[in-house]
Amino acid sequence: MSLASIGIPGLIIILVIILILFGPRKLPEIGSAVGKTLAEFKKSTREIMDEESVTKNIESIEKKEIE
Structure with missing residues (x-):
């Protein structure tokens, strides 16, 4: 049962x-x-999403540096 019902x-x-x-x-x-x-x-959700985005960016930068 959803809220729409x-x-x-x-x-x-x-x-x-x-x-x-x-x-x-x-x-x-x-x-x-x-x-x-x-x-x-x-606000908390936005902060979590921003932290996740920063973490992914750091990981991709580190990956490029290794190559």
Whole structure:
């Protein structure tokens, strides 16, 4: 079951349940926390990809120097 199979009605139901559980006052705090978490995840992913790219470049340079 993927997220795409939930559909718009399912998302609306989930949002209503979240609103009932946390109340309207807490929703901005929750949204902010989720946004910060996603931003940190993207930043970490980007850093890992950059490190991997640098490592591959160093390996290819060393390989060329050996030849």
